[in-house]
Amino acid sequence: MKLLLTVLKRIHKPAVYTRHQRRLSSRASSGLLPLQDEAVIVGSSPELVQRLCSQVAVRTVFITEEEEGALLQELEPGLKKKRYEFDHWDNAIHGYRETERARWGATCEEVLNRVRSVAFPQGSPLLGPVHILDLDKTGYIKPHIDSVKFCGSTIAGLSLLSDSIMRLVKEDDANEWLDLLLPRRSLYILRDQARFNFTHQILKDEESVFSGQRVPRLRRISVICRNLPG
Ligand code: OGA
Ligand code: MN
Numbered sequence: 001m002k003l004l005l006t007v008l009k010r011i012h013k014p015a016v017y018t019r020h021q022r023r024l025s026s027r028a029s030s031g032l033l034p035l036q037d038e039a040v041i042v043g044s045s046p047e048l049v050q051r052l053c054s055q056v057a058v059r060t061v062f063i064t065e066e067e068e069g070a071l072l073q074e075l076e077p078g079l080k081k082k083r084y085e086f087d088h089w090d091n092a093i094h095g096y097r098e099t100e101r102a103r104w105g106a107t108c109e110e111v112l113n114r115v116r117s118v119a120f121p122q123g124s125p126l127l128g129p130v131h132i133l134d135l136d137k138t139g140y141i142k143p144h145i146d147s148v149k150f151c152g153s154t155i156a157g158l159s160l161l162s163d164s165i166m167r168l169v170k171e172d173d174a175n176e177w178l179d180l181l182l183p184r185r186s187l188y189i190l191r192d193q194a195r196f197n198f199t200h201q202i203l204k205d206e207e208s209v210f211s212g213q214r215v216p217r218l219r220r221i222s223v224i225c226r227n228l229p230g
Contacts, residue, residue, distance in 0.1 A: 040186075042211045043178040055194035056168070058180050059118070062187035063111055068160050070107040071223060075099075075132055079221075084136045094204075095139025100129035111158075115225055119156035119189045124227045127151060131224040137217065140204035143169060145196065152227035154191040159184055162218035165210050168198040181210045 040058040043049040063071075082097040104112060112130060120126060127150075135141070146155060159182045166188060170176035178198075182188055190200065203209075205217035 039211065040181045040183070041178055044176050048176050048178065052168075052178060052194050055190065055192045056178060056180065057187075057189040058182060059187040059189075060183050061185060062114075063158060063185045065185070067107060067111050068185050070105065071111065071158070071160060072221070074105060074108055075101070075134075075221065075223075079132070079134050084134075084139065086136075086139075092142050092144040093133070093135075093139070094142070095136040096141075097134045099132045101132060102129040104130075112223075112225065115156055115158065115187060115223075118187070119225065120154055120227055124152075124154075127226045127228055131226070133222045133224065135202065135220045135222075137205060137219050139220075140217075141200075141202040143167075143199035143201040145171065145199055146226070148196070148229065150229070152229045153195060154189065154227050155195055155224065156187060156189045156226075157222045157224040158187050160221040160223065162220040163215050164217050164220050165203045165208050165215055167201050167203060168194060169201075170198050172197075179210055181215065 040060060041049065041053075041056065043052070078099050078101075079097055082099070084095055084097050085091075086095050088094075116126065133141075161184060163184050164182045166180040166182055168178045168180070168190075176198075178194075180188060202220070203217065208215045208217040
């Protein structure tokens with residue numbers, strides 16, 4: 001494992017910072033040291049970061065603690081009835097349970113409308129139900145590209161309960177990559193090339209290091225909106 005991590009580290013150098021945003025994550029409220037830098041996107045080269053910057057976004061502090069609480073309150077009862085799945089070695093996702101939800105209470109609906117209005121062009125037909133993915137602390141998402149048959153150009157996700165790192169790697173050239181720091185309560189958006197030509201993954205806790213800084217990965221719930229293929 002040590003060797004693997006060393007190799008990964010080498011592959012993912014040098015990093016270039018971009019998108020300096022104000023970040024107020026659980027780190028601040030828990031008294032932990034803030035990350036040295038407030039960049040939320042780093043990549044293999046300035047050119048790549050520049051090229052993808054219109055197709056990848058991380059909006060920090062996108063929802064309030066109260067809104068996160070409202071989402072959790074609606075989601076937890078249904079999720080708790082399911083068991084985390086660990087045993088499908090060929091699955092893209094390890095250590096997860098999931099559900100879909102079409103109808104929401106007023107607070108959650110308002111949050112989702114905000115997501116829709118920033119992430120999708122007006123009038124773009126969306127996949128009806130919202131996808132909910134609950135990753136156990138030991139869970140992770142392997143590199144994959146979402147089905148082009150079932151979803152369109154844009155994927156937008158809220159991260160609840162934990163900070164995490166999403167890694168994008170160019171499908172035909174592993175030297176081209178971006179790491180996105182997804183603080184708890186942030187929104188990320190992937191569209192077009194970033195969605196079609198790059199795999200995305202959520203790193204497991206042991207590998208969760210952003211730009212040299214450890215980002216503990218706890219249980220994480222994502223609330224994902226997608227549009228329909230055009
Ligand atoms: C997926 C996926 C990312 C996330 O379910 O296809 O990539 O934020 N999820 O959970
Ligand atoms: Mn995906």
